Amino acid sequence: MSPFARSFAPRACALLLLLLAGCAAPSLQGTGGTPSRLQGDASHPGQAQNWVRTELYFATGPADDLKKGVDEAGWRAFLDREISTRFASGLSVFDIYGQWQDQGAPAPERLRSKVVVLLHESNAANDAKIEQIRSAWKAATGDLSVLRVTQPADVSF
Template sequence: MFKELSLARFAVSVFFAAVLVGCAVQPAAQSIPVTATLHGDAAHPAQTQGWVDTRLYFGLGLADQPEHGVSEQGWREFLDREVTPRFPDGLSVLDVYGQWQGKQQTSPERLRSKLLVIDYPDTAENRAKIEAIRAAWKKRTGDQSVLRVTQAAEVSF
């Protein structure tokens, strides 16, 4: 019986030793530090303070009338002329479906749309650039609005 107790204690000791060793060793994926790849570049900071994420929604035309409204080529021309020169460091564009109901409408319009996402330092100059983009689109299309959603953002490159 003494031998069985010693064997049981030994097995328990080995088990706890294995658990403790397992806790002390990190998996390979966790031991690699995660850092930004671009350092010292103001356009692509390792850490940020005072940046925002702005999303602009542009209606291209009625969803069930793709031959009318703004074409893909027309959108790219607008992007090249009005957006890229103001934010050359980077942006994202997504195709989205949207709905809009104007003040005088009784039902919403279903629209082909583009979602423009831009992250940038929150300065008066950059906010003015965003408003210039919105104004240019409304002038080009006659639309009443370009929806803007802006939130604080923590970015790293």
């Protein structure tokens, strides 16, 4: 047996065992006849129809200058005032690094950013709330845009 085969075989067996163990792991989704503890009210349906996942991307300042832009306290105040009040049943926030190159600019802007993920019913009222949030951020920061991505979502709590 070659030295490569001797070193590869144990790793391949270990990987196979890990994969097989994952197949036997219990589901964490509350399926299989065991309902989730949160099911039973409108904001935590067992299975949702006509729900979407909306991601909102907020630039908070230059990546290389932490003194410019919106600091963490300013972001948290905006989140509490503008987003959490409109989507009180829950959301997720991620810190990210992003880039944006304006048309005609010689190089992209490198930005600290936040992504807010909302899972919600697809309806005019929620669309209006999202547009209010985007408008509030642009008014507060002078930014020209808040990227919005909305996709269908299968939701179960």
